Amino acid sequence: MHELAIAENLLEMAGQELRRxxxxxxxxLRVRCGALAGVLPEALEFAFSALAGDSxxxxRDVRLEIVREPLLLRCAGCGRDFTTAPGxxxxxxxxxxxxxxxxxxSGAEIFFERMEAE
Ligand SMILES: [Zn+2]
Structure with missing residues (x-):
């Protein structure tokens, strides 16, 4: 399951940041998720809280916020760029x-936007 691997990655990256x-x-944790990353936000949230709860x-009780990026496209007709809704x-x-x-x-990537920790 794609989202589980991503959730693992996010937790690992967050853990490294915290230690540093x-x-x-x-x-x-707020992540931006490209429209082409193939991620279902609900599935990612589910996997993330399951893993977070076990670590x-x-x-414990970390909030995950997923922001879906609009898709940036270049028109094959006029060559200009425009954005459109995810998907x-x-x-x-x-x-x-x-x-x-x-x-x-753009749109195939997932990255940290903001992290809150103490
Ligand atoms: Zn055009």
Whole structure:
């Protein structure tokens, strides 16, 4: 399961950050999730809280906030860039109306945006 591996990764990265700053408890974590990362936010939240609950004090009651990134596309018709809602790769260009094969410029990544700890 894709989301479980991602949740493991997030916890590991958060743990490293905490150690580096001499902090002991993670309070909240906000991640940005690209529209093409193939992540179901509900599944990620579920996996994350299950893992966090099993990893002791450090991650007890941590809040995970997932922000879905809009998708940045380059129009194959007019060459201009535009953003669209997550999941809508097949949409027409708002600038020229062209409909096919837009190039995805971003959206396949997941990264930390903000972390709160003490
Ligand atoms: Zn266009």
């Amino acid at each position: 700053h001499g902090l002991r408890k993670l309070i909240s 002791g004090e450090t991650f 809508s790769l097949f949409t027409s260009c708002p600038l020229c109306g062209y409909e096919f094969f837009h190039q995805a410029l």
